[in-house]
Amino acid sequence: MxxxxxxxxxxxxxxxxxxxxxxxxxxxxxxxxxxxxxxxxxxxxxxxxxxxxxxxxxxxxxxxxxxxxxxxxxxxxxxxxxxxxxxxxxxxxxxKPPAGGEEKGKRVAIVGGGPAGIMAAYDLRKMGYRVTIFEALSCLGGMLASAIPDFRLSGDLVQEELGVIERLGVEIKLNTRVGDDIAFSRLRESFDAVIIATGAPLSRKLNIEGSTMQGVLWGLDFLTAVKAGKAPKTDGRVVVIGGGNVAVDAARSALRLGAKEVAIVYRRTREEMPAISGEIEQALEEGISLETSWAPGRILGNDGKVTGMEFMRSIQTSRGENPAGPVLDDTMIKRADCDTVILAIGQQTDLSWLDSAGTVTTGEGSIRADNTTLQTPDKAIFACGDVVTGPKSAVDALAAGRSAAISVDRYLRGLDLTQDRDAERQRASRLxxxxxxxxxxxxxxxxxxxxxxxxxxxxxxxxxxxxxxxxxxxGRCLECQCKTCIRDCEFLKDLNETPGTLARKLSDGLFRVDRRLAYRCNICDLCKRNCAKGLSLGDMFMEIRQAMVKEGLGPLPEHQFVKRDQDFSTSDKFALVHCDPGSERCEHIFFPGCGLSGYSPELVIKTYEHLRRYLPNTGLILGCCGGPTRFLGNEPRFREILSMLIAEVKALGNAELIVACPDCYHTFRHCAPDLRIRPVSGILVEHDLPVEALSGEKQVFSLHDSCKARWEPEWQDSVRALIRKLGYEIEEVENSRDKTRCCGLGGMAPYADPELAAVNIRKRADEFGHDILTYCASCREALSAHKPALHVLDLIFNPDWRSTKTNPQKTGKARRDNQARLKQTVQERYHS
Ligand SMILES: Cc1cc2nc3c(=O)[nH]c(=O)nc-3n(C[C@H](O)[C@H](O)[C@H](O)COP(=O)(O)OP(=O)(O)OC[C@H]3O[C@@H](n4cnc5c(N)ncnc54)[C@H](O)[C@@H]3O)c2cc1C
Ligand code: SF4
Ligand code: SF4
Ligand code: SF4
Known part of the structure; x- marks a missing residue:
């Protein structure tokens, strides 16, 4: 891929x-x-x-x-x-609430005005459908209005916010129980689509001994009575059975109604209680006690009236281990005295009102709706919310209402209901x-x-x-996102696109319209280093550059200079293969590359001579690895240059290449893996250094790692060891080693966007507090625009480095002159 x-x-x-x-x-x-x-x-x-x-x-x-x-x-x-x-x-x-969309002339009936039905109505009305909600109670809101106690959610607030539904133009028929006041089959006939959103309004029954006695209440019935102001008396000791919101709300309501003592008893652990944990905490603050891992056994009574309750110890309570319910130990029994028992162990649906039940319900009495589309076997009937899932939560019901609205809209417009529905699902982020x-x-x-x-x-x-x-x-929000690659790259910041979007646009041919784009990247791999998925925009832009060259769109006219330099480096004016006179094979080959040769022929010669002192029979190849051509995207020409070089190495006996430039090293590593290569600093540090190079002064240098050495610990370590061996100290900036930033020249980017390059060079130079040391000649040249800068070889072989550190960057001509002078020196010194 x-x-x-x-x-x-x-x-x-x-x-x-x-x-x-x-x-x-x-x-x-x-x-x-x-x-x-x-x-x-x-x-x-x-x-x-x-x-x-x-x-x-x-x-x-x-x-x-x-x-x-x-x-x-x-x-x-x-x-x-x-x-x-x-x-x-x-x-x-x-x-103001949004206006209803353009009228579509179709009618949708919604049975049930709880969160699921309301959300479906809201969305469908916005789309332009004529929507009617049929609600059995005297107000909208479902459980929010009829069961959740005022101390958590006031009825006034619910009605105030739900007012938006009416203002939007949804027709609302309150006090209308479908099944009693109007037959479901009539709705089915007179509306284009029907949504069933009737929730789970029945308290789930628990058939234990004593459950029909006076003083036994059912959680949901109790709460709806409280909300309606018709609460039964609960002024004695109250035991609430259950661990969900209904149980905790019932316990807190009983306390407010005058109960002397209230205890919640739950059969699993506290961690497994489905109630909102903040609500549990508030209940405890209010003095309600909580007993966990006790399951209801039987309700005790006298004269048909509750006097207490018996519990059995639950063991292995975990839902994962025992989804059906905890294992009970009937030898461990506990009793509690009480006057009221509120059983709040869940709710269930009531579909008794559905006259055409068979088509849309299962044998067990639940709705048959498709998981994704919420459509039932009768294609014009949809269902959402607790009536489908069993008791869940308001936000789940709202989301289901929204999905139902999408499906109804598609159904009424004759569209595919299943296409692209994944985005609606709740899921885990991949961030x-x-x-x-x-x-x-x-x-x-x-x-x-x-x-x-x-x-x-x-x-x-x-x-x-x-x-x-x-x-x-x-202010505590971490603003989670993955644009890590963009954070540190001025080029990507300027593009202001996520890499995914950018890649899609490039794949659609953006590079044909914006020919500069791919050439503005430094190919520095910092994005890859920062990306948790290891994605490399540099590699992507390289692919684009190659495609552009194939189509005749790249490189840019500005790259003529690079081509001229490259042609020079591979021409007779500079290229040279040298072996010790009389010998045809070498043990090692020094390869300074075109960068160091253009920067300082003296450094090349002195380094070479020093290497030969310790490594006799070391040859020298002057030339170019082809990197610049590669970065322009001209892969065929690059392969030509590289093959010539590989042939020369072969001719000298496949000796190990001692490489002086991280760029060349990177090129060999990736494109000629059979070559044996080592960084020159790795060799130098293993042997004695010239005595005159050893420093007595305590000077500190800021070290810049080349971006091409980002993944090369041997380079990084050996350079540091070398500098310390010379007696200097190093300032390690935060962005060093694999976190290093490009000097600004990488990837031939300055030719495509000189302004961006200037920003990058300044940004990098500003990170350093001392004179800068580099181990790439091009980096030295770039950074010298803002601070004194040296190549590490300067410290060893250039006695005048204190004055040359402020020398400006060389022109292309000066570099080519240096390369030619180097070749001449080698020929005169070793072959005349
Ligand atoms: C006490 C309690 C506390 C809760 N606390 C929370 C909480 O803190 N957070 C949370 O997210 N969720 C909570 N929930 C759950 C949440 O309220 C429900 O999951 C949600 O209301 C379900 O929405 P729904 O639209 O599917 O059903 P409902 O809210 O039950 O609405 C269904 C509506 O349909 C009407 N209806 C039923 N049959 C007919 C018929 N035949 N004709 C006409 N109308 C009919 C009903 O009157 C009702 O208005 C709580 C539930 C309860 C009971
Ligand atoms: S962005 Fe992150 S930290 Fe902020 S709320 Fe979302 S997940 Fe929590
Ligand atoms: S390779 Fe470097 S310049 Fe190019 S996008 Fe990545 S970080 Fe930015
Ligand atoms: S390229 Fe990597 S770091 Fe950048 S946005 Fe994509 S996943 Fe995140």
């Missing part, structure tokens, strides 16, 4: 953050948190309202799967995402975001009423973040 294809397939640049991927509605959590952090509450609210028109409701009761997925939880604690949504609702001003280097900071606790102030009333317990608290909490 080409690098371009790999980037298209694997780049995570557009991957949503963990929170957003886990949110069933995929709200841009990071986006609104950023707005809250900046105190821009209207904008925060606008982001939320674009997806979810009920921020106040969901800011209070959402089960927030986003928080369970939040990356910050691996550092300290998850962001308080739901509370920040509430803050956006509290302090932001919403735009790989490091938490290293972040300071720990605890999550801001939600301000709440004192325990005393909440005891005997239904006032809302959580009072909401102040603006300051919200902004401080929002």
């Amino acid at each position: 080409s690098e371009l294809e790999k980037i298209i397939n694997e780049c995570l640049g557009e991957e949503p953050p963990y929170c957003q991927a886990a949110c069933p509605l995929h709200i841009d959590v990071q986006g609104y948190i950023k707005m809250v952090r900046e105190g821009r509450y209207d904008e925060a609210l606008r982001i939320i309202m674009g997806v979810l028109p009920f921020p106040g409701i969901m800011g209070r009761i959402c089960t927030h799967p986003c928080e369970s997925a939040c990356r910050r939880k691996d550092l300290d604690e998850a962001l308080a995402i739901a509370y920040l949504k509430r803050a956006a609702g509290d302090y932001g001003t919403a735009d 790989v975001v490091s938490i290293e280097g972040y300071e720990k900071k605890k999550r801001c606790p939600m301000p709440a009423l004192d325990v005393e102030a909440r005891r005997r009333n239904f006032r809302e317990v959580e009072t909401g973040f102040s603006r300051e608290l919200a902004q401080s909490e929002a």
Whole structure:
């Protein structure tokens, strides 16, 4: 697979953050948190309202799967995402509700006005359908309005936010129970599509001994009665059985209604309780006790009235081990005295009202709806929310309502219902975001009423973040994203595209329109080093350059200079193969490359002579590895140059090449893996150095690693060892070794974008506090524009380095003159 294809397939640049991927509605959590952090509450609210028109409701009761997925939880604690949504609702001003879309002339009936039905109605109305909700109760909201107690979610707030549905033009028929007040079959006939969203309104029954006695209540029935102001008396000792939100809400409601003592008993562990954990904590604060790993045995009574309850110990409670229920030890029995038992062990659906049940229900009485499209076997009937899944959560119901609306729209327009539905699913983000280097900071606790102030009333317990608290909490967001490659690259920053998008555009032929683009990259591999997937934009741009050369689109006219230099380096004016006179084979071959030769012929000669002192029978090849041609994308010409060189090495007995330039080294490593190569610094450090080069002074140099040596620890280590052996100290900048940054000249980029190159050169030079040492002649030349700079060989073989360190970069002509002078010197010295 080409690098371009790999980037298209694997780049995570557009991957949503963990929170957003886990949110069933995929709200841009990071986006609104950023707005809250900046105190821009209207904008925060606008982001939320674009997806979810009920921020106040969901800011209070959402089960927030986003928080369970939040990356910050691996550092300290998850962001308080739901509370920040509430803050956006509290302090932001919403735009007017969106207008209904262009009328489509089709009618959709929705049975049930809970979250699932409401969301479907909202979306379908926005699309232009005429929507009617049939709701059995006297208000919209389903469980949110009829069961969740006011101390968590006030009925007024629910009605205020749901008002948007009516304002949008949805027809609402309250107090209309389908099955009783209107037959389902009539809806089916008179509407173009029907959505069933009737929830799970029945308390699940537990047939244990004593469950019909006076004083036994059922969780959901109890809560709906409380909400309707018709609560039964619960002023004695109350035991609540269950571990979900219904159980905890029932316990807290009983306490507020005057119960003396309230205990929640759950058959599994606390960690396995499905209730929102913050709610459990508040219940405990309020004095409710919690007994876990005890399962209900029987209810005890006297004269048909509850007096207590018996429990059995549960062992192996884990849901994973025993999905059907924990294993019970009936030898371990415990009793509790009580006057009321509230059984809150779950809810179930009620489909008794469905007159055409057979077609859309299973034998067990649940709806048969496709997992993805939510369509039932009757193609005009859809179902969503708790009625399909069993009791889940409000956000799941909202998301299901949205999916149902998409399906109904497609069905009514005769489109494929199944295409591209994956994005709707809740999923785990593929991001790989490091938490290293972040300071720990605890999550801001939600301000709440004192325990005393909440005891005997239904006032809302959580009072909401102040603006300051919200902004401080929002500041904890790690802004998870994968644009790591872009962060450190001026070129990618300037492009302002994710690599995936860029690769797709290039694949669609962008390089034919923007011929400069691929040549602006330094091919420095920093992006690859920073990318968790190891993707290399440099490799991708190399592929593009090659494709451009094939199509006659590359290189650019500005690259004529490179071509001239390259032709010179491979011509008789510079190229030379030298072996000790009288010998045809060498033990080693010194290969200074065209860069060092153009920089200083003296350094080449002196280095060569020094090497021969320790490694007799070392030859010398003057020439070019072909790197510049390769970087221009001219692969055939590059292969020609490289093959000539390989043939020369072969002719000298396949000796080991002692390479003086990291660029050449990189080229050989990747394109001629059979060549035996070693960096010159690795050889030099193993032998004595000229005595006059050893320093008595304590000078510090800033060391610049060449980007082509990024993956070459032998180069990096041996250069450092060499500098220390000479007696100097090294300033290691943060971006060194594999994190090094390009000097700005890499990849022939300056010819395509001189301004960008100037920015890169300055940026790199500014990282250094001392005179700069490099081990690549081109890097030395680039960085000398801003700071005194030397090649490490200068310190050994150039006695005048103190004055030459400020020499400006050589022109192309000066470099070619030096190369020619070097060849002449070699010929005169060894062959005359
Ligand atoms: C006490 C309690 C606390 C909860 N706490 C939370 C919480 O903190 N966070 C959270 O996310 N979730 C919570 N939930 C769960 C959440 O409320 C539900 O998952 C969600 O309301 C399901 O939405 P729905 O639209 O599928 O069904 P419902 O909300 O049940 O709505 C169904 C609607 O259909 C109507 N209906 C039924 N039959 C007919 C008919 N034949 N004709 C006309 N109308 C009909 C009902 O009256 C109801 O209004 C809680 C549930 C309960 C009971
Ligand atoms: S680092 Fe860059 S190339 Fe790599 S996955 Fe992230 S965005 Fe894509
Ligand atoms: S840290 Fe911020 S962006 Fe990352 S998952 Fe958490 S809320 Fe989302
Ligand atoms: S300049 Fe370097 S870091 Fe930037 S895209 Fe090119 S290879 Fe990657």
